[in-house]
Amino acid sequence: MMNPERARVILSRMRQLELRTRRLVNNTLAGEYHSVFKGRGMDFDEVREYVPGDEVRTIDWNVTARAGRPFVKKFTEERELTILLLVDVSASGNFGSAMQSKRELAAELASVLAFSAIRNSDKVGLILYTDRIEQYIPPKKGRRHVLRVAREILFHQPVGRGTDTVKALDFANHILRRRAIAFLISDFQSSGDPDQALADLRRAMRQTNRRHDLVALHIEDSREKSLPDVGMLAIEDAETGEVVELDTANPEVRSRFAQGATDRTQRLVRGFRAEAIDTLELDTAKPYLPALQHFFKTRERRRS
Numbered sequence: 363m364m365n366p367e368r369a370r371v372i373l374s375r376m377r378q379l380e381l382r383t384r385r386l387v388n389n390t391l392a393g394e395y396h397s398v399f400k401g402r403g404m405d406f407d408e409v410r411e412y413v414p415g416d417e418v419r420t421i422d423w424n425v426t427a428r429a430g431r432p433f434v435k436k437f438t439e440e441r442e443l444t445i446l447l448l449v450d451v452s453a454s455g456n457f458g459s460a461m462q463s464k465r466e467l468a469a470e471l472a473s474v475l476a477f478s479a480i481r482n483s484d485k486v487g488l489i490l491y492t493d494r495i496e497q498y499i500p501p502k503k504g505r506r507h508v509l510r511v512a513r514e515i516l517f518h519q520p521v522g523r524g525t526d527t528v529k530a531l532d533f534a535n536h537i538l539r540r541r542a543i544a545f546l547i548s549d550f551q552s553s554g555d556p557d558q559a560l561a562d563l564r565r566a567m568r569q570t571n572r573r574h575d576l577v578a579l580h581i582e583d584s585r586e587k588s589l590p591d592v593g594m595l596a597i598e599d600a601e602t603g604e605v606v607e608l609d610t611a612n613p614e615v616r617s618r619f620a621q622g623a624t625d626r627t628q629r630l631v632r633g634f635r636a637e638a639i640d641t642l643e644l645d646t647a648k649p650y651l652p653a654l655q656h657f658f659k660t661r662e663r664r665r666s
Contacts, residue, residue, distance in 0.1 A: 409433045443543055444501045445479040445486045446574075447472045448530050449515050450548035452492040453523040453601045459585035460647035467581055467646050468547045469515040474654070475545055476508040486511060487542075491530035492522030498537065524601045525552045531566040535573060544570060547579045550630055553602050564633050571639060578634055578641045587623040589616045 409422050412432035425433040449472055455465035462470075476486045480503055487501030488511045497518060499511060527548060534544055546567075552559045570576045589595065589610045596607050609615055627643075634641040642657045644650045 408436050410436055443479070443482075443484040444538070444540060445475065445484055446489065446501065446534060446538065446542045446544045447475065447486065447511065447515075448489045448491065448527075448534060448544060448546045448548075450492070450525055450527065450530075450550075451490050451496060451515070451518060451520045452525040452551075453520075454525070454549055454551045455581075457583055457586065458646050459583055460645075462646055464549050464581045464583055464646055466516070467644065467650065468579075469512060471579060471581075471644070471650060471654075472515050472545070472547060473508070473512040476511050480504060480508050488514060489530055489534060490514060490518055490520075491526065491533075492520045493524035493526040493529070494522045495530065495533050496520050496522065498533070500537075501542075525550075527552070528562050528566040531570045535570055538574065541574055543575045543577065545577050545579060547581065549581050549583075550578075551601070556626065556629070560629055560633050564637055567634075567639055568637050571637060576639055578639050580630070580641060580643045581646070582627070582643065583646045587627075588620045591616065 409425050410433065412421065412426075412434050416434045420434040420436075422433050422435045449468055451465060451468075455468065456463055458464060458466065472488075479486045483503065485501035485503055486508055488497070488499040490496040490498075497514060499507075499514065525548070527546070527550065531546070538544075550563075567576060567578070589608065591610055593609070593611050594607060595610045596605055608619070631641065631643075640657075640661055642653060644653060
């Protein structure tokens with residue numbers, strides 16, 4: 363049974379999160395979300411006889427062969443979409459040097475997307491993952507469902523500590539039968555060989571983006587990209603537990619650290635672009651709403 367005090371804290375934070383995200387959606391994001399994502403797909407409706415001017419590409423060759431005269435497929439615009447949120451809840455997400463941790467930003471961002479979806483009568487599903495699939499909530503509609511999604515992102519206690527985004531994407535491909543909008547929310551930090559990890563990630567993203575519409579939301583914290591000058595500093599890898607001591611008073615050490623962080627981000631961005639993945643970079647120290655609005659508008663202009 364949950365501790366009563368913890369239950370009160372959870373309920374309080376959920377109310378605050380709901381009020382904030384619903385206000386942002388109703389006042390600011392609803393129109394952008396609708397214009398970018400609504401009606402992008404088409405559902406098969408029926409077949410009818412071909413008439414001059416019909417697209418040759420819509421001919422149903424099986425029906426045509428059986429009937430002895432040409433028939434075409436008729437499609438209708440999708441009335442609802444499926445939104446799948448893939449949220450990285452590995453240990454590195456607990457870090458935050460500003461007002462919130464990366465995981466808290468991920469939760470608020472996911473909630474904004476979820477409330478935008480249900481306002482549009484779309485379904486929302488959730489995959490929480492670390493180095494394993496932590497939890498899967500099938501897509502559904504409704505306010506209570508979205509509140510459950512937000513609650514799980516905020517308060518789920520992960521079993522794993524590491525990150526395996528490839529496993530999460532492969533799982534999504536397995537469970538999604540119809541085309542969906544998949545938002546991948548992560549800091550994209552992982553242990554092991556970075557080049558191999560990026561190659562594996564690109565392969566998985568490529569496969570997912572062929573079947574669905576994959577959008578990568580890259581969450582960072584500025585403190586992970588530069589070191590303060592505070593003398594000897596012990597840095598622990600949240601996912602592996604490895605501890606490294608660095609002399610931050612040495613300008614060369616700070617410079618190498620910053621350059622390494624920049625190189626990792628640039629390799630990741632180049633990988634996204636090579637796979638034609640729409641990407642948005644967000645920082646815990648900066649307001650995410652202007653960046654999200656700009657992303658939606660840019661995406662809509664490009665797809666128009």
